[in-house]
Amino acid sequence: MESKQMDEMAERRAQASADITAETGIDDAMIAVLVDTFYARVRADAVLGPIFEGHVTDWDEHLSQMRLFWSSVALMSGRYHGRPMPKHLNLPIDGRHFDRWLVLFETVAQEVCPPVAAAYFLERARRIASNLEYGVAVTNGAELTRGQRFLNPGLPPVTPLARHEAAEKTSSPPQDQQESRRQ
Ligand code: HEM
Helix, strand or coil: HHHHHHHHHHHHHHHHHHHHHHHHCCCCHHHHHHHHHHHHHHHHCCCHHHHHHHHHHCCHHHHHHHHHHHHHHHCCCCCCCCCCCHHHHHCCCHEEEHHHHHHHHHHHHHHHHHHHHHHHHHHHHHHHHHHHHHHHHHCCCCCCCCCCCCCCCCCCCCCCCHHHHCCCCCCCCCCHHHHHHHH
């Protein structure tokens, strides 16, 4: 490609990112907070934590890739050059894990982003999660019909994550403090 064309492409990208930032408030700083807070919560999760700890050896590197990934997805910056699908195909996961991931992601997004930005991230996360779940299903020999979820009975049981469990334990005061404040 000629360098003039490349300059034009970079300019169009920068404009697209700026438009999204103007509409949603999303920028690299917000992405960094979202990614870092989310993966701290994931690592502490009883079901997802051990799966990540078994595969991610360099967390700084993982977090920086995930920031680039979300910059590409949310801001259309083109900064992520990896291929997420193959990294998930052989993990011991099914629809129940994706549901837990999404409950955590939604909870954190609502905690650290304004509502418009949280909804914007979540819409994209749901679509990508659904694609990944489909890929994992096919790898395990299951062909999903549209909207069907993948359940792998060979995996250990997974309890759904309730919203209050996904919230950071320290984010609301303990019950007795709430009581005393009301009096
Ligand atoms: C059940 C839910 C999920 C689990 C257990 C999971 C687990 C993992 C693990 C262990 C890795 C690292 C693999 C490696 O480096 O070899 C990884 C990478 C990645 N995950 Fe997930 N993931 C899940 C869902 C998602 C979703 C929903 C998204 C996107 C919305 C996502 C995006 C990514 C990306 C982009 C990478 C690759 C980063 C890179 O290029 O290094 N994951 N995931």
